Amino acid sequence: MSEAPRTEDPRRPDTRRAPSVVLVNTGDGKGKSTAAMGMVMRSVARGWKVAVVQFIKSGKWKVGEEKIGLQLGVAWDTGGDGFSWDSEDLDHSAELSRKTWEIGKHRIGAGRHRLVVLDEITYPINWGWIDVEEVVEALTNRPSGVNVVVTGRDAPAPLIEIADTVTEMRPVKHAYDQGIRAIRGIDF
Amino acid sequence: MSEAPRTEDPRRPDTRRAPSVVLVNTGDGKGKSTAAMGMVMRSVARGWKVAVVQFIKSGKWKVGEEKIGLQLGVAWDTGGDGFSWDSEDLDHSAELSRKTWEIGKHRIGAGRHRLVVLDEITYPINWGWIDVEEVVEALTNRPSGVNVVVTGRDAPAPLIEIADTVTEMRPVKHAYDQGIRAIRGIDF
Numbered sequence: 001m002s003e004a005p006r007t008e009d010p011r012r013p014d015t016r017r018a019p020s021v022v023l024v025n026t027g028d029g030k031g032k033s034t035a036a037m038g039m040v041m042r043s044v045a046r047g048w049k050v051a052v053v054q055f056i057k058s059g060k061w062k063v064g065e066e067k068i069g070l071q072l073g074v075a076w077d078t079g080g081d082g083f084s085w086d087s088e089d090l091d092h093s094a095e096l097s098r099k100t101w102e103i104g105k106h107r108i109g110a111g112r113h114r115l116v117v118l119d120e121i122t123y124p125i126n127w128g129w130i131d132v133e134e135v136v137e138a139l140t141n142r143p144s145g146v147n148v149v150v151t152g153r154d155a156p157a158p159l160i161e162i163a164d165t166v167t168e169m170r171p172v173k174h175a176y177d178q179g180i181r182a183i184r185g186i187d188f
Numbered sequence: 189m190s191e192a193p194r195t196e197d198p199r200r201p202d203t204r205r206a207p208s209v210v211l212v213n214t215g216d217g218k219g220k221s222t223a224a225m226g227m228v229m230r231s232v233a234r235g236w237k238v239a240v241v242q243f244i245k246s247g248k249w250k251v252g253e254e255k256i257g258l259q260l261g262v263a264w265d266t267g268g269d270g271f272s273w274d275s276e277d278l279d280h281s282a283e284l285s286r287k288t289w290e291i292g293k294h295r296i297g298a299g300r301h302r303l304v305v306l307d308e309i310t311y312p313i314n315w316g317w318i319d320v321e322e323v324v325e326a327l328t329n330r331p332s333g334v335n336v337v338v339t340g341r342d343a344p345a346p347l348i349e350i351a352d353t354v355t356e357m358r359p360v361k362h363a364y365d366q367g368i369r370a371i372r373g374i375d376f
Contacts, residue, residue: 005272005273005275005278005281005315005316023218024360025219026360027358029355029356029357030211030223030353030355031213031219031220031223031226031355031357032219033226034222034223034226034227034230035218035219035222035223035226035357036226037225037226037229037230038219038221038222038223038224038225038226038228038229038253039222040226040229041225041226041228041229041252041253041256042222042225042252042253042256043252044256045251045252045253045255045256046252063233064229064230064231064233064234065226065229065230065233067233068229068230068232068233068260072256084193085193087193090193093193127193128193160360160361163361164361164362165218165359165361165362166359166360166361166362167217167218167219167357167358167359167360168217168357168358168359168360169219169223169355169356169357169358170215170355170356170357170358171353171354171355171356172212172214172348172354172355172356173348173351173352173353173354174352174353174354
């Protein structure tokens with residue numbers, strides 16, 4: 001598609017500054033957590049204090065971000081277990097998720113970090129392990145300067161309701177569908 | 189939505205390893221460039237050599253990523269001008285875009301970086317400043333280990349055609365639509 005370069009500024013002039021926002025990255029496509037990590041990078045560059053709380057952990061995944069995050073001075077907690085289909089003890093996994101949420105809730109409420117990422121929290125919420133109303137309450141009553149990014153598939157309606165920005169990452173075409181395995185460094 | 193935890197592994201067993209992939213992040217939503225930056229972070233963590241070529245530049249934007257990128261040892265070129273609606277001399281902007289593409293083409297062809305990000309290249313392509321067929325050729329004939337990430341709205345069909353993975357970032361809800369201005373550290 002080739003079109004004439006746009007010469008009018010499409011941005012609205014009548015905007016106001018919010019003290020902070022809640023962002024949700026959801027959908028079945030790639031880039032939900034990855035975009036959150038990009039935001040971490042950007043926030044660190046601005047001199048912000050940043051906290052990441054990861055709700056899904058597995059031996060192979062997520063190691064890269066954590067390493068660089070810690071190198072950049074990010075407060076990093078990976079309290080969750082793996083995906084439910086990898087779990088050998090669902091009660092234990094649920095218990096781990098709830099403990100991880102306690103960390104997240106504390107990070108948000110303490111107001112010491114200007115960006116808090118709740119990475120892949122939608123999964124334990126949708127599995128019934130974390131109460132969505134409790135998350136909504138923590139986000140709604142957060143200290144005014146605390147921005148929160150929530151990631152994961154199937155973001156629950158109450159979270160979408162209170163979010164300022166919701167983006168759906170939609171897979172148009174996926175190497176995986178064509179039988180190509182995840183590439184270390186690209187996919188994890 | 190609450191559902192019983194899934195206990196079957198949904199991943200396909202019959203996958204093969206590709207030497208490298210071409211990813212496209214497109215759509216009108218947030219997170220296209222941000223996800224690319226998250227991928228940069230992940231790749232650096234894996235010890236990869238990474239190059240970023242940015243085709244859209246403005247005084248205020250993009251400064252954060254570049255700073256952290258350079259700190260992480262990323263080869264970083266910002267050769268482009270601003271958006272066309274901010275340009276005071278479209279011929280000059282077009283010329284800058286073509287020079288920036290020469291850098292990108294060189295980075296890809298040289299094979300020295302395992303990840304090359306062509307950030308917001310879709311805009312100058314769609315404005316007719318960079319020939320999409322030349323980009324397609326450079327991606328198709330790239331050295332086997334070079335992964336490329338392309339970002340920007342309205343990714344041209346020939347790019348989508350040759351990409352391994354295409355993700356559309358779709359805005360479900362945007363703070364901006366509600367009149368909230370971009371927040372430094374979150375949006376740029």
